[in-house]
Amino acid sequence: xxxxxxxxxxxxxxxxxxxxxxxTTAKAGMEGVDKEKVQRIVYExxxxxxxxxxxxxxxxxxxxxxxxxxxxxxxxxxxxxFHYQKVADRRILELEASRDLSxxxxxxxxxxxxxxxxxxxxxxLKGRPMAVGSMSMISTANYEARKFGVRSAMPGxxxxxxxxxxxxxPTDFKKYTYYSDLTxxxxxxxxxxxxxxxxxxxxLDITEVCRERNVKSEEIAQELRDSxxxxxxxxxxxxxxxxxxxLAKVCSDINKPNGQYVLPNDRLAVMTFISSLPIRKxxxxxxxxxxxxxxxxxxxxxxxxxxxxxxxxxLFSPSTAGLGKTDSPQVRFRKSISNERTFSxxxxxxxxHKKLAELAEMLSADMQKEGLHGRTLTLKLKTAxxxxxxxxxxxxxxxxSSEDILKHASKLLKAELPVSVRLIGLxxxxxxxxxxxxxxxxxxxxxxxxxxxxxANRNNSSFSDVTDHEFVSDTETDLSxxxxxxxxxxxxxxxxxxxxxxxxxQSCTLWKNDGAEKVQTSDNDAESYYHHGCTxxxxxxxxxxxxxxxxxxSGSNFLENDRLDSSCQxxxxxWLNDYKCSLCGIELPPSFVxxxxxxxxxxxxxxxxxxxxxxxxxxxxxxxxxxxxxxRNNRQSKSKxxxxxxxxxxxxxxxxxFVKE
DNA sequence: GATTCTGCC
DNA sequence: CTCTGGCAGAATC
Numbered sequence: 001x002x003x004x005x006x007x008x009x010x011x012x013x014x015x016x017x018x019x020x021x022x023x024t025t026a027k028a029g030m031e032g033v034d035k036e037k038v039q040r041i042v043y044e045x046x047x048x049x050x051x052x053x054x055x056x057x058x059x060x061x062x063x064x065x066x067x068x069x070x071x072x073x074x075x076x077x078x079x080x081x082f083h084y085q086k087v088a089d090r091r092i093l094e095l096e097a098s099r100d101l102s103x104x105x106x107x108x109x110x111x112x113x114x115x116x117x118x119x120x121x122x123x124x125l126k127g128r129p130m131a132v133g134s135m136s137m138i139s140t141a142n143y144e145a146r147k148f149g150v151r152s153a154m155p156g157x158x159x160x161x162x163x164x165x166x167x168x169x170p171t172d173f174k175k176y177t178y179y180s181d182l183t184x185x186x187x188x189x190x191x192x193x194x195x196x197x198x199x200x201x202x203x204l205d206i207t208e209v210c211r212e213r214n215v216k217s218e219e220i221a222q223e224l225r226d227s228x229x230x231x232x233x234x235x236x237x238x239x240x241x242x243x244x245x246x247l248a249k250v251c252s253d254i255n256k257p258n259g260q261y262v263l264p265n266d267r268l269a270v271m272t273f274i275s276s277l278p279i280r281k282x283x284x285x286x287x288x289x290x291x292x293x294x295x296x297x298x299x300x301x302x303x304x305x306x307x308x309x310x311x312x313x314x315l316f317s318p319s320t321a322g323l324g325k326t327d328s329p330q331v332r333f334r335k336s337i338s339n340e341r342t343f344s345x346x347x348x349x350x351x352x353h354k355k356l357a358e359l360a361e362m363l364s365a366d367m368q369k370e371g372l373h374g375r376t377l378t379l380k381l382k383t384a385x386x387x388x389x390x391x392x393x394x395x396x397x398x399x400x401s402s403e404d405i406l407k408h409a410s411k412l413l414k415a416e417l418p419v420s421v422r423l424i425g426l427x428x429x430x431x432x433x434x435x436x437x438x439x440x441x442x443x444x445x446x447x448x449x450x451x452x453x454x455x456a457n458r459n460n461s462s463f464s465d466v467t468d469h470e471f472v473s474d475t476e477t478d479l480s481x482x483x484x485x486x487x488x489x490x491x492x493x494x495x496x497x498x499x500x501x502x503x504x505x506q507s508c509t510l511w512k513n514d515g516a517e518k519v520q521t522s523d524n525d526a527e528s529y530y531h532h533g534c535t536x537x538x539x540x541x542x543x544x545x546x547x548x549x550x551x552x553x554s555g556s557n558f559l560e561n562d563r564l565d566s567s568c569q570x571x572x573x574x575w576l577n578d579y580k581c582s583l584c585g586i587e588l589p590p591s592f593v594x595x596x597x598x599x600x601x602x603x604x605x606x607x608x609x610x611x612x613x614x615x616x617x618x619x620x621x622x623x624x625x626x627x628x629x630x631x632r633n634n635r636q637s638k639s640k641x642x643x644x645x646x647x648x649x650x651x652x653x654x655x656x657x658f659v660k661e
Numbered sequence: 662g663a664t665t666c667t668g669c670c
Numbered sequence: 671c672t673c674t675g676g677c678a679g680a681a682t683c
Contacts, residue, residue: 051673137674155673198670286668340675392663
């Protein structure tokens with residue numbers, strides 16, 4: 001219980017498993033570790049602590065979540081399954097069609113970066129177990145230390161128990177930044193627009209280098225790693241090469257440390273690779289999500305994920321899963337700025353206020369540096385029992401001075417007293433530069449549209465105006481035969497939320513680059529988004545009613561599809577803009593003739609079944625709660641874009657196994 | 662808009 | 671004794 005659990009180490013011929021780790025947050029270099037022992041020591045060191053209790057509390061919560069989801073899962077009807085199978089199949093097909101194997105991405109990841117830098121500046125550390133961090137937290141451990149089970153994110157006192165000889169070195173970010181800059185100079189030679197992640201990793205598009213020099217990606221990777229080693233005076237790194245960033249990142253982990261792995265730009269190779277790839281390797285799938293997928297759906301690998309595509313009602317942020325945290329400081333605008341400090345728990349209000357003042361001071365300074373002014377202030381507290389509380393207020397005016405921050409933060413803090421806290425944090429968001437509603441406004445990516453439209457963005461034009469979104473909002477269709485609410489899938493809007501940011505980001509790259517090469521990249525992004533439809537299953541209004549409503553709503557859209565023979569089917573099925581199903585939102589290009597027929601068959605059968613069932617069980621049992629929920633939803637969707645899920649509803653990142661950058 | 666959760670390094 | 675800090679996005683309310 002609690003703390004990290006070990007996974008079973010399965011033996012198989014696949015390369016990532018040589019790296020496959022024992023712990024959920026596993027790192028390379030843990031191969032020879034006595035897992036049992038580590039597990040036991042970690043447990044014993046933690047047992048009974050406040051932290052431990054809190055972890056138990058969280059675990060209980062997750063267990064409830066899993067149970068809930070299991071219930072929902074069991075409620076799925078045949079028709080639902082049928083429907084979602086179609087949706088999933090279609091999506092997979094379209095993603096397959098949009099697969100892009102034309103780019104070569106390289107992900108570089110420095111090996112035990114902080115620890116390696118410290119060893120460089122203090123060679124006596126070489127060969128000895130060492131960790132960068134403190135008694136309370138370790139940020140990096142070298143490979144000697146990892147042999148003992150010491151790893152990042154582990155508190156130092158536990159690490160010392162595991163490895164009494166462990167040498168602790170305090171963090172020194174100046175040093176790391178200096179060496180990071182050295183590595184980036186190398187990266188720049190291979191891709192002037194490389195995307196820097198954290199200090200120790202980066203993504204490079206090496207397509208051009210490979211082509212111009214007529215050199216294999218493998219050789220480029222080797223050469224780059226050699227250069228990094230030379231120019232930093234001895235730092236090693238690992239590299240992964242693949243057709244997209246997501247996969248490249250997975251690959252860079254495979255032969256870590258000081259190694260590389262190339263996944264060729266070949267469909268079969270990619271398919272084979274991902275088929276047994278544990279989902280945990282995918283960026284965005286962490287401990288909790290992995291647990292849920294495993295417990296509820298029995299999903300362990302990406303292949304299973306594809307198989308169960310139709311069942312996946314509860315999933316993840318496509319962006320996180322898909323683009324793998326490839327933050328680019330240069331172009332991506334921050335949305336919030338924050339700081340927080342942990343200290344020994346206190347109830348002393350004066351002391352707390354003092355801490356708050358310091359935080360306000362620091363935060364204000366950081367904001368000045370970037371010229372930021374925000375109007376939402378969030379106070380974060382972690383109580384002595386590790387419970388986290390956030391309290392936010394949105395102001396009339398934009399603030400940035402430490403006085404303003406402190407003034408309002410104090411109010412927020414006062415309202416929480418008395419309380420014993422071990423951490424206080426402040427965050428400012430809603431910056432001046434942002435237009436209101438920018439995050440949710442799909443029309444905001446005008447720059448992107450502008451840039452990409454000229455090139456190859458054939459598909460997203462249908463999403464570029466607001467009417468489409470409004471229409472999608474109204475496309476709420478009851479697919480639930482027995483009148484129960486069953487399972488909700490939120491197939492995200494193609495230009496939803498942060499997708500736009502990524503597209504924007506790519507566009508910015510384009511600006512900077514001032515060349516045509518990156519247009520392709522932008523295009524790829526847009527293409528991958530375009531595939532998202534929008535589907536919702538709710539549990540009350542009659543099919544007929546919905547259908548009629550649709551007719552009215554869609555008056556200006558194309559109402560017929562001449563490929564359908566049956567007049568009955570024609571009555572049921574409408575292809576909006578000759579593309580999207582008016583009933584469920586699934587998107588089928590006109591060329592998919594057979595699929596369209598099948599799809600309309602489905603709705604037709606469903607309609608019949610529906611009518612039948614409403615005859616047989618006239619009093620369709622819908623809880624008033626369910627109906628209210630439905631009404632609320634309807635109201636919301638009138639004004640806003642569809643925010644569909646009430647529970648764990650969102651669509652799957654399976655897309656992103658296929659999607660390129 | 663407010664709050665909590667999840668994830669990444 | 672002693673379990674980070676900073677950010678982002680999504681879900682939920």
